[in-house]
Amino acid sequence: MSLIVREGSTTLDFTFEDLMKYHGPNFPGGVAHGYTAMQVALPRLAPVVERREVQVRTAFRGPGGRDANEMVLRAVTEGQYTVAPELEKPERGVVLERYVWEFSYRGNVVTVQLRDNGFVVDEFIALGRKPDRTAAEEAHLTQLKLEMTERLLSRAATEVYEVV
DSSP states (O other), X not given: OOEEEEETTEEEEEOHHHHHHHHOSSOHHHHHHHHHHHHHHHHHHOSSOBXXXXXXXXXXXXXXXXXXXXXXXXXXXXXXXXXXXXXXXXXXXXXXXXXXXXXXXXXXXXXXXXXXXXXXXXXXXXXXXXXXXXXXXXXXXXXXXXXXXXXXXXXXXXXXXXXX
């Protein structure tokens, strides 16, 4: 399923592949998180949103998620994208705590969080946060990113993110 938004009288349709062309190859998992979070949230805000009017707050810090939201919503350019550490949910554990997104549009607010279904693994979080990774660790992290991306995109978005 693609993401459909409006900019004035023009309807825009974005696929995951489109977002990856914009972002580049480094953080496909982050792009997949941003993409699936928007797939769940945006239809709950309106049948089709006016892209430059959506505000995004998230505990997610990765550049892939930021770029996904920028391409679809122009949220960074419009000053409507905020990394909000206060959205973290430490009670969900280190693996899940930052996968929270809040989307606002014309007075409506939808918050989504990653389901606890093994989409992100402990090893990915630990290795991703490790300073001074070796070349072998970087290669393994790249493989973990690709595996996570596949897990995220192989399921319906509503099986990946839930509205809270």
